[in-house]
Amino acid sequence: MTGTRGGLREPLIDRTTNRNTETRDLENGTVQSADNADVDVDADADAEIPLIKRPYRIAATVVASADLIGTLAFAWYLEGWKCVWPFYSHSSTKYTLNNSIVDIVWIGVARSVSILIQSSTCVSLRASKIVGYTSLSSLLFLIVKLCYSTGLRSETDDKMLLLLFISFTCCFAECILQFLIGIYSADDLSTTVAPTASQAAEGIATSDAKSISLWKLLLVLKPYFWPEGLINRGCVFLTWVFLICSKAANILAPLCIAKATDILSSGNDDDSRREVTKYIIFYALLLLSNKVFKEAQALAYVRVKLIAGVQLKEQVFSHILGLSMDWHQRKSTGTVVTAMQRGINASNMVVQYIFLYLLPTLLEACVVTLVFVKEFDAPLLAAVAICGCTIYICCTVELTIYRMQFRKRMNKADNDASHKVMDALLNIETVKYFTAEEHEVHRYRESVETFKDQAGKIQISLSTLNTSQQIVLNCTLVAALLVAANEYNQGEFSVGQFVAVNVYVLQLFAPLNFLGSIYSMAVGSYVDLQNLCNIMAEKPDIQDKEDAQNLVVRPTPPSITSDLMPTDNNNTTPSALGIEFRDVVFAYPSRKEVTVLKGISFTVALGSTTAIVGATGSGKTTLLALLLRFYETDQGEVIVGNKNVLDLTQKSLRGHIGVVPQDHALFNDTLKYNIVYGARGADDASVQTAVQGAQLSDFIGSLPDGLETLVGERGQQISGGQKQRIAIARVLMKDCPIVVLDEATSSLDSRTEEQIQASLESLRGRTKLVIAHRLSTIQQADQIIVMSSGEILESGSHEELLALGKWHEQCYASLWDKQKKVE
Known part of the structure; x- marks a missing residue:
């Protein structure tokens, strides 16, 4: 040569072949490059997009325009100028809730105009909230009017009911669109709280947050609804059956106490007493069944939770291991592990508290309103229940959002305090060198004081939340009982139904007491699930072709040579x-x-x-x-x-290919596990041969536990030279046709280096x-x-x-x- x-x-x-092409993601506000790196977009980038073309704003404009034109046209057809001003004809027209349409017209006009203005000119989240709550208030009024008019069906004009139904439908659609606009196409212009210290350490940035679709969420949560194994799927089925039975018992129980009360108020003979006893027993059995089915649901879900958690962990871990090396080198290991653990925990919390607690509670509220309409023939009572629950939910959500800023600041102060303590203790020598003990205590005290102030604000805001919830609950209860009392005075209600209304209202609001905690959990879980879904959405940059072949080593006849086979090398092996x-x-x-x-x-x-x-x-x-x-x-x-x-x-x-890498990373396991990692399942004789070839015999013989000695995290309990010899032993165990030595003897002394070089000669050929x-x-x-x-x-x-x-x-x-x- x-x-x-x-x-x-x-x-x-x-x-x-330059793959660094940029594609702009308007919804996420980032520029996606082909190498999957996220680059922040300047604020001016969104300014180039017409506001009206942001997600859901065009739909809101169309619905609001149709609502405005349709309401005015139909109202004009019904009553002409009178639809705008009831006293236009100078007659003594009296306003009635069930027959007047002027309220529908004016409320609809105000709602539609505000939506048209907000969709085309207002970008802030606050404007979206104002218009959204305006639409929601309008919807609640229309619900009350619709239920009241339905209750007085004989006195209500059918055409007015048709107009009311059309306005209600448009308003409902507008409320949904305003909710979506607030999520996807409004800008929060308020001052945001800085991320906590732990978030900064984990590399979490608010700009990385991406929206996840319902389909992606369901794919992640699939093991909780359709796990592998027939028994596990049976447990899922039983979980939902027990849940339905529990809610059914909860809804039927007040009807039994209502029957018992009516019988008591109507007579006191032997038959009445027997009937009362029967319904009281039914009532007690239904209450017991409610609790029993709840416990049965919890027991069935325990297995579902454990199995689904295991399957989801395996799925996520397998996916992460399959991602490309470039992705792993660009990501912080702590960030990935944290996102994986939090995402898996969040998936369980979402299923347990949202799908198995909150949604069934809302469905129960819907069934109760149907009971008020069908069983009690009191639509206005249903409207009171709907309005009360809606106001209760809105107050709880808004106050919880307000409280979250104090929680974030408290967490940040707590993390800062912990960081300062750890920083000072890890650098204790430097602190003592410069006699900075008082300085470090002063820094720690600042964080603790901030923590104390924010903790106090959290407690005050919690009291405000609890008080607000009780005010809404009691106002709803009073309104419902007044409606029930009015129905009783008119001979439409019995005493038992009056009692049942009280039970239903209290029963309806009891699960909502935890709504604030569930909302906070849901927000945190949504962020964690976003991170997990983003990881699961990653695709490996390096993928095998569909027709990729396995590399097979075939014996080479001695008579055949090639450019890759030197003719003067007698050490070539098959x-x-x-x-x-x-x-x-x-x-x-x-x-x-x-x-x-x-x-x-x-x-x-x-x-x-x-x-x-x-x-x-x-x-x-x-x-x-x-x-x-x-x-x-x-x-x-x-x-x-x-x-x-x-x-x-x-x-x-x-x-x-066998590799002795430059960075000799070892698993936190035994010496034997790390050595046989190159040939898992090898026998003890092969292990001993590799140990001797890597010059590890004396070292392992000096250890009390020998090959079963734990090496610690990344092999911290053994020296660099010993780690290097273990890496060499791995390659000897793997026995590959190609060996790559990346600074294989860099951490060894001269004598050991000579020994290793001699052992590497066994790889000749x-x-x-x-x-x-x-x-x-x-x-x-x-x-x-x-x-x-x-x-x-x-x-x-x-x-x-x-x-x-x-x-x-x-x-x-x-x-x-x-x-x-x-x-």
Whole structure:
């Protein structure tokens, strides 16, 4: 082999394969690049988009316009100018709730105009809230009017009922659209609370929040509704059956007490007493059934929760392991683990508190209103219940949102206090060097004082919330009882129904007492589920082709040679594979502007040893990443065993390559587990052979627990040299046709290095790629490649490169001379 010099060239960038194309996501407000990096968009970017074209605003404009025109036209058809002003004809017209349409017209006009203005000109979240609550108030009034008019059906004009129903339908649609506008296309212009210290440490940014669709949410929650296994699905079915039975018993119980009360008020004979006793027993049994079914539901859900949690954890963990190396290197490990754990916990909380608690409670409220309408024939009572629950929910949500700012500030102060304590204790020597004890206590006191102030505000706001809830509850109860009393006075109600109304109202609001906590949990869980869904939506950058083949090592007849098989090498074995890089150009996806490799071409002959040297950052380790197909080349090809790595499955490719990495990361497990990780399931004899080959026998023999000794997190309980030998033992266990040594002896002393070098000789006959800084360890290599700034500077054997002389400061002869002087 003759030593050759490589001329330095300009970076070669393939413009046709540049994947850094930008696509603007209007809804998320970010620019998505093909390498999945999120770049913040300037505030001016949204200004370029007409406000009316933001999500749901066009639909709101259309519905509001149809509401305004339709209401005015139909009202004019019914009563002419009288629909606008009831006293237009100068007659003594009396306003009645069930027959007058002037209120429908004026409320509809005010609502529609406010929506048209807000949809086209108002961008703030506050404006959306004002218009939204205006629409909601209008909807509640229409509900009351519709229920009252239905109750006086004989005295109500049918055409007025039709107009009322049309206005109610439009108003309901407008309320939903205003809710969606507030979520997706309104800007919160108020001052936001800074993220907590823990969030900052975890790399969580508010700009990363993305909306998730209902379908994606259901896909994540699928194990809770349709887990694997017939028994598990049976438990899901029983959970919902017990839930329905519990709610049914809760709704039927007041009807029994109403019957018992009516019988008591009508007579006191033996038959009455028997009937009363029967209904009282039914009432008690229904209350008991409610509790029993609740407990049965909880027991059935325990298995569902555990099984679904396990399946979801496996699904998420498997997905994360399958993501590309570039994604893992760009993401903080702490952020990923936290998002995974919180997302899984949030999924259980969403199912348990929203699907199994809140939604059934709202459905129960709907059934109770139907009972008021059908069983009690009191539509106005149903309207009171609906209005009371709606106002109760709105007050609870708004006050909870108001309280969350204090909670965030308190959490931030608590995290800051903990951070300051840990920072001071970890740097205790520095604190004592500069006698800064009082300074650190003062810093800690500031955070504690802030925590105390915010905790007090939280308690005050909690009292305000509880008081507001009780006011709404009692006002609703009073209104419902007044309506029931009026019905009784008119002979439409019995005493038992009056009692049942009191029970139903109290029963209706009892589950809503926890609405504030559920809302806070739902907001936090929604954010956590967003993060989890974003992870699950990630796709690996590196994927196998549909027709990808497995890399198979076939025996090579001695008579056959190729460019990858040197004819003068007698150590070639049938298990070796050749490697070739052909005009490889590469830049990392997250840094496309920096070309790391520039037209790299070289061949590692089958069964030979090739060493790669060069300064830090010259691209040596990048070659290893491309060989293992952690990344794909921008130009050129990487050939293994006469096949392009793009045509091979990643599993079979990496299965034929053994690597001793530069960073010797060990699992927090035993020595044996870490050694056999290269060949899981190997017998003890193979383990002992690898231990001896890696010069670990004396070290392991000195440990009380031997191979069962725990190495600690990332191997912190053993030295760097021992970790390096364990990494070498892994490769010896794997017994691969290709071996890559990335600074395999960098952490070893001279004596151990000599021993390891001797043990590595047992890999003779395999194709070896050695990345080294110590040139003394690669003198016997068949080929040495010197790299500089992503290009091959020169190549040849040790003697050939020395013969070329010191023609460049990074050439082999210069590096050799510098190391000899240091030694």
